[in-house]
Amino acid sequence: MAVAVMSGLEEDLLARAKSGDAAAFETLMVQYQRQVLGTALRMLGNRDDARDVAQEVFLRFYRYIQTVDAGRPLSVWLYRVTINACRDQERRRRRRGFEVSLDRHTDEGFDRAGGEDLAGDLERREEWRILREALAALPRKARAALVLRDIQGLPTGEVARILGISEVTVRSHISTARIRIKKHRDRALGRQS
């Protein structure tokens, strides 16, 4: 998912939403719900936390809509808010004494509707389960960099801007994360790293 400049249609929707058009706001929410929820699900690993974060992101969007720059992609603004909200959610969980365990990272919240290829579906699910576990074991910043770069497909420069760190640091986080994921995957599949 490459980040582009805000399209004319999106700019128009944002302008209408800023002037109080509820339908325009709803359209923008539908347009970005997959991005926001997908990022939150992968960052937090469970349905309830991801739902809370996604709601928080859209409420912040509603509250601060007047400050959103129409000249810049809305997706970048939403990614930044999502990553920050995920961080806050993790802190809240830690304060309340919840452990962030691998068991909490489930496929709940993802679409489980299978296609005709049942064997292929099962194989894919198993593959994604391994990735979820590997992702959950990563440090938060490395996880955020990997989710944005490899799963959401953003360019390195954009990831750096969203996370507020340098591109060199992003590359360092990404290489660490990719090596760890590969090793976790090799172990899970019974291969030698």
Add this chain to the structure above:
Amino acid sequence: MNCEDFEEYIALSAGGDLPHDDEKRLKSHLSVCSRCRNFAAGMAESQGSLVRWRSEAPDNELMAEVRSNVRVAIAQVPCRRYLLMASWSRRFGFAAGLALTLLAIAALWLAGSRPVGETIPAAGKRPEQAPDRKISEPAPAESRAVAVSEPKTRPAGPALGDSVRRAKIERRQPAPEPLRLELHTADPNIRIIWFIPPRQPGKTVAVPLGG
């Protein structure tokens, strides 16, 4: 560089994040190192798996739940303007309250320090001059001079630009005494003294009267 150092290069290269020069160095190493070639193959597979994971989407039920909850939360607030105002008032309410309190205290203090019945002159107006008429009022023919003495409570200066500045200066000064005007006559036993209300500029002057 050893093979462990090249693992980082391989990880970056798998996602197209390795700079061109380093990419060439990595390729030349891979051509001679079978261990790193195996590592690179495994990394490419893992990377492919991550890319495929992109297609796993959040379920529609969850997305609908989020939208519905957001709609409810928004509806609980009367309007967006209220939200913005609430946010504004949280931020600046304390500062605005403090400023209003200080203004009220300053106004009360000013009112308390001013003598009863005194008013602040209008902006740009010069204060009333000492009534020269009184100095030149008919006096006995024998009179020699008029001594005008004013306590030095305030130096003579240019008219102040606005009433606020004037009020500040007056506030700092002690309450002025009335202007004292003495008329000496030829008879040393006879002196005529006027007391003129304060706020008249000028200092002790000797005005020679005819002769």
